[in-house]
Amino acid sequence: MTPSDSHPSNDGPHPDAAHDDDERLPAIPGTAFVLHPEVRGEAKGSARGLRTPEAHLEEAVGLAAAIDLTVVVARSVRVNKAVPGTLLGGGAVAELTGEIHEKRPEIVVIDHDLSPIQQRNLERAWDVKVIDRTGLILEIFGERARTKEGMLQVDLAHLSYQRSRLVRSWTHLERQRGGAGFMGGPGERQIELDRRQIDDRIVRLKRDLEDVRRTRGLHRKSRERVPYPVVAFVGYTNAGKSTLFNRLTQSDVFAKDLLFATLDPTMRQIELGGGHKAIVSDTVGFVSDLPTQLIAAFRATLEEVDAADIIVHVRDAAHPDAEAQRQDVNAVLGSMGIDTESDPRLIEVLNKADLLEPEADGSPNAVLRAGSGANSRRTQPLAMSALTGEGVDTLLAAIRERLDQARTSLTLTVASSEGQVIAWLYQNGDVVERHDDGERISLTVRLSLQDRARFEKSFGDQVEIPG
Incomplete structure (x- = not known):
């Protein structure tokens, strides 16, 4: 049966959702409980509206599998109205609590964006790590980044996301410090230390990525030649x-x-x-x-x-x-x-x-x-x-x-002594017609619009181009 909440409360988790930590067995490492909230009216007018809840859920399971999580339960949850405190509403939270505790997942994946408050409240209600869709995608990118540029980009994305989090929901920084995965994160003191350093690190990362951007620009200019x-x-x-x-x-x-x-x-x-x-x-x-x-x-x-x-x-x-x-x-x-x-x-x-x-x-x-x-x-x-x-x-x-189709024909006359100009045209374009007349050469060349602009900028004063 799919949990639903016809009359959600706006005051956070249901009071019965609390659970005594001592009654719970340890979480099973590498397991996930995946939930896709069907928020009424949210998908109208967007690509989300073209997908069925089953399709959304299947993709969420695929995202979890991409970081080697074993999904023990995957289900959709109907939400008539998004609740500020928990997104799902107190009734749905309470209904899910027993099953979550029974399955003992290491993490609950919510296939939706969560505010920091919603994430914190759900973690307290279910006594388990909770991660939203954005956090899960960031986790995947953190696992897959291999190049220096990729890792810089992922770090910046993570820090921009983590900056507003009240709880740690991603493990990339924990792995850098030798942490132990989703449930082995640092305590509140470490979180506060990270918060004071996040802004400085974001500035440094943006500066490093700006260097990457300039380098890419130089590489593009090299390829233009x-x-x-x-x-x-x-x-x-x-x-x-x-x-x-x-x-x-x-x-x-x-x-x-x-x-x-x-x-x-x-x-x-x-x-x-x-x-x-x-x-x-x-x-x-x-x-x-x-x-x-x-x-x-x-x-x-x-x-x-x-x-x-x-x-x-x-x-x-x-x-x-x-x-x-x-x-x-x-x-x-x-x-x-x-x-x-x-x-x-x-x-x-x-x-x-x-x-x-x-x-x-x-x-x-x-x-x-x-x-x-x-x-x-x-x-x-x-x-x-x-x-x-x-x-x-x-x-x-x-x-x-x-x-x-993106090429243009250019007819021009150039002195036969202008070897650099002629070589450039043969190297960068398709010479479709050529007439040698003593000291002058007439050429018809097909060039891309980009190459034509480069040619006219570099050699425009050395050739005659009919108006």
């Missing part, structure tokens, strides 16, 4: 971006059927065919209700997406919530200033087509229906399977075509 466009993969977590990346680049980037398998971005060179090359970037996956702290902290990484020549949105076409996931990704891209309805750089890919049931005549109608939410002003989404390789050639052709 190389005639290879950048293709960035974006998409919902576990959509198959890393599997596609590995297939295209013959790499072995960690790819697993796991939420947030990729955290640190990776770049490799690939062949597009026809002698064309590109640099592809595998980026961190998005998720519904992505914590704002993470979006802010990962600004330097997300700038790589914004600066890309092509953005490939990889979708899991076989997922029942494919359209909701698409909207979640578009929301994050929109927050970065990328207009998902009109940006010509976007290519939408329906991955995992091999998992879809074909029509009786073998036609790909099911795949195309999965992409029916795509913007009609752009081309139809491409069906493919990164696992089997089906449709990969079509994707590469689409990338080449989109890059060609």
